[in-house]
Amino acid sequence: MKKVYFDSRKCLGCHSCEFACAVEHSESKEAAKALLEEDRPLPRRRVRPVEGACLTIGCRHCDPAPCVEACMAGAMTKDADTGEVICDTDKCVGCWMCVMVCPFGAVRPGEVFTIKCDMCADREAGPVCVEACPTGALFEATADEFAQRRKAREAAKQAELKT
Amino acid sequence: MKTPKQRSVDPATVAMLEAAASKGLAVAWDRQEAMEPQCGFGQLGICCRNCTMGPCRIDPFGEGPAAGICGADADIIAARNLVRMIAGGAAAHSDHGRDIAHTLLMAAEDEKCDYQVKDEAKLRALAEELGVKADGKDLRQIARAVAEIAFGQFGQQHGEVVFAARAPADQQKRWQRARVMPRGVDREIVEIMHRTHIGVDNDPVNIILQGVRASLGDGWGGSMIATDLSDVLFRTPEWVRGRANLGVLEPANVNIIVHGHEPTLSEMIVAAAQDKEMVELAKSQGAKGITLSGICCTANEILMRHGIPVAGNFLQQELAVTTGVVDAMIVDVQCIFPALGALSQKFHTKFISTSPKAKFPFAEHIEFEESRALEIAKRIVRAAIENFPNRKTEPCVPGHSNPLVAGFTAENIYAMLGGRYRPSYRPLNDAIMSGRLRGVAGVVGCNNPKHRHDYGHTEMTKELIRNDVLVAVTGCTAVADAKAGLMxxxxxxxxxxxxxxxxxxxxxAPPVLHLGSCVDNSRILVVLSNMVKEGGLGESIADLPVAGAAPEWMSEKAVSIGFYVVASGVFTVLGEPLPVQGAPRVTRFVCEDMEELFGGKFAFEADPIKAARLMIDHIDAKRSALHLPGPMYEVPYAPRTAVEEARAAE
Structure with a gap:
């Protein structure tokens, strides 16, 4: 499956991913109108400072996923095909066990049910946070692609050291 | 990616966008798409960079910070940002006005100056208005006295900007009551920069009122001086025929485009390009002749006074170069893309900057000096002509251009309506009072690649005129309407x-009246004041059945214009919202509360038809407040009945 990965060296802490995420999960999907909606749209991704750098945190769609194992209502499931961890809001009872067990703090309690990244299920163009990121710090890739990218980067670094 | 037809409604632009794409050239629309999604904090106006404790940012969704480090909330931040936009816009217009005043002073002091007073009647009328006694003074002395008074307006520290006295007394009282009567043009701009410094003015409404004051100093000060003194120096426009769109470029001729804003440069280029010696030189280089055309407001200035063709509006500047037949693009100040530099490198086009205030990458700088104006203008034109043999690409000129009639002013509207025998605004007021005309609308402003190019201008104009609303236009709206054949x-x-x-x-007359460049929005203020003075339509501009709009605006100048128009009593619809929507109190102030203070307010509506109908609703409401009858004839968008009114209110 493709996941949203993050390159901390490119993050400038602009919060654009957060902002776009909140707007995407609003009724109107327009910033100025979203502010006036009764159900305040909440971002599924947060930008946090970590030791002088920025970190943007969203669901990692873990495998195995602790939140799925902890969910007693059977609302949190891992899709066998896509690997996405999805919360069925019809089944969620708001016990917040998933919030307790998430090692990344990427699952949050909403007014009634759990709020987490849904990989922008309604959106054809893919996760909005990736598109909103002005520096390319957030990008979509499979685990293999990510590994290759890391390898290429490492190789380039070595080559640079040699010269 | 949007298709060319989704990007523009103008056929010449569509053709050139296709050509640019096939050549692999990126233009403003491409860069706009690459910029998407654009920053939400900036769009909502809630980020602040005014000190280095920041940058600060308010979380509009209420989870993150609700105040900056100094404690400024969304309203304070948005208000500060907004008035700084006004400062930028008012500074641009007013600096333009200052340059014109300076040129008039030079003309008055030196009889060998390339500039001389061309409109004695307007000078004498201004002198009388400004209290300059003509007794025994020659024309030059009068010009000097008028120029000194105009020049003095910029640095004036107390009192009132002199042309504010042109506004109806009721409107002036509103300004005095709200304490926004501008004292001097520059002073109000400086005070904005002071008040928005860290830790000064932190009341959003008080901040915006200073913005209003600076904008009034622009509309009734800097811009009005620019318009009136340009008329004195280069003569007040008269009705004139012209053509507009990229099709005016003539592949067999040397093509010179002037782009920017100040007529001091373009007037001299007009003279130089018509010079026999230059025309001969062009022929010696293998060209048939010289075609001079304009882009943006400098185009409007020389169209209004000489009938020089218009190559295009703001978003067509890169496309003009892309035709491959532009031998020189000569620019001065405002609305000039730095992108023109790199683009002109791909063609033979010489990109020539002329203002010490505005230099550009990859431009050849030939500095324009008013004291040697014609000499330098000829040097620039010669550079263009000598570049003619260097053309390296196949000409690609779209065959579109439309005829137009321009050259309307506050002065000649008298004559147009009343005839030579008894020039008067009476027929205009009578036509409105009888319902033959439903009202008057000013549609002005820029292009913005976020909006389909020219669509907002032309669709709004068509909706207004088919509903019997007379439309006055300036700036890039005027060019858009001209290209669409509405003029x-x-x-x-x-x-x-x-x-x-x-x-x-x-x-x-055409149903759409071209009143000139963006500083010439001051002509609209004078027309509105004259309508009030003529009588029968209320006591202030706020009572008139009129409305304004800027469907595709993008510049800080447009913000300043918007504010002086609203503060002068005119309901104004913006196609692109002001960047204040993250700040509820500021939004409420500009979209509601301003009406009580000044009689005008803003509305935001991107759909030009819906926006036109908001304007018509407002016009109808003003008509009924004046106890005027409904439209004389059946109109497509009928006045709302009381029942509908109640339903809409629900």
């Missing part, structure tokens, strides 16, 4: 409602 008298028969058709037929 020739025949357009009345095709597009206007019956009442407006009758008026157009009686006076031989």
């Amino acid at each position: 020739c008298p025949e357009a009345a028969m095709e597009y206007a409602g019956r009442g407006l058709q009758e008026v157009c037929r009686a006076v031989g």
Whole structure:
């Protein structure tokens, strides 16, 4: 499956991913109108400072996923095909066990049910946070692609050291 | 990616966008798409960079910070940002006005100056208005006295900007009551920068009121001086025929485009390009002649006074170069893309900057000095001509251009309506009072690649005129409407409602009146004041059945214009919202509360038809407040009945 990965060296802490995420999960999907909606749209991704750098945190769609194992209502499931961890809001009872067990703090309690990244299920163009990121710090890739990218980067670094 | 047709409604632009794409050239629309999604904090106006404790940012969704480090909330931040935009816009217009005043002073002091007073009647009228006694003074001395007074307006520290006295007394009282009467043009701009410094003015309404004051110093000060003194120096425009769109470029000729804003440069280029010696030189280089055309407001200035063709509006500047036949693009100040530098490198086009205030990457700088104006203008034109043999690409000129009639002013509207025998605004007021005309709308402003190019301008204009609303235009709106064929008298028969058709037929005018460049929005203020003075339509501009709009605006100048128009009593619809929507109190102030203070307010509506109907609703409401009858003839968008009114209110 493709996941949203993050390159901390490119993050400038602009919060654009957060902002776009909140707007995407609003009724109107327009910033100025979203502010006036009764159900305040909440971002599924947060930008946090970590030791002088920025970190943007969203669901990692873990495998195995602790939140799925902890969910007693059977609302949190891992899709066998896509690997996405999805919360069925019809089944969620708001016990917040998933919030307790998430090692990344990427699952949050909403007014009634759990709020987490849904990989922008309604959106054809893919996760909005990736598109909103002005520096390319957030990008979509499979685990293999990510590994290759890391390898290429490492190789380039070595080559640079040699010269 | 959007297709060319989704990007523009103008056929020449669509053709050139296709050509640019096939050549692999990126233009503003491409860069706009690459910029998407654009920063939400910036769009909502809630980020602040005014000190280095920041940058600060308010979380509009209420989870993150609700205040900056100094404690400024969304309203304070948005208000500060907004008035700084006004400062930028008012500074641009007013610096333009200052340059014109300086040129008039030079003309008055030196009889060998390339500039001389061309409109004695306007100078004498201004002198009388400004209290300059003519007794025994020659024309030059009068010009000097007028120029000194105008020049003095910029640095004036107390009192009132002199042309504010042109506004109806009721409007002036509103300004005095709200304490926004501008004291001097520059002073109000400086005070904005002071008040928005960290830890000064932190009341959003008080901040915006200073913005209003600076904008009034622009509209009734800097811009009005620019317009009036340009008329004195280069003569007040008269009705003139012209053409507009990229099709005016002539592949067999040397093509010179002037782009920017100040007529001091373009007037001299006009003279130089018509010089026999230059025309001969062009022929010796293998060209048939010289075609001079303009882009942006400098185009409007020389169209209004000389009938020089218009190559295009703001978003067409890169496309003009892309035709491959532009031998020189000569620029001065404002609205000039730095992108023109790199683009002109791909063609043979010489990109020539002329202002010490505005230098550009990859431009050849030939500095323009008013004291050696014609000499330098000839040097620039010669550089263009000598570049003619260097053309390296196949000409790609779209065959589109439309005829137009321009050259309307606050002065000649008298004569147009009343005839030579008894020039008067009476027929205009009578036409409105009888319902033959439903009202008057000013549609102005820029292009913005976020909005389909020219669509907002032309669709709004058509919706207004088919509902018997006379439309006055300036700036890039004027060029858009001209290209769409709305600015020739025949357009009345095709597009206007019956009442407006009758008026157009009686006076031989188009249904859309071109009043000039963006500083010439001051002409609209004078027209509105004259309408009030003529009588029968209320005591202030706020009572008139009129409305304004800027469907595709993008610049800080447009913000300043918007504010002086609203503060002068005119309801104004913006196609692109002001960047204040993250700040509820500021939004409420500009979209509601300003009406109580000044009689005008803003509305935001991107759809030009819906926006036009908001304007018509406002016009109808003003008509009924004046106890005027409804439209004389049946109109497509009928006035709302009381029942509908109640339903809409629900």
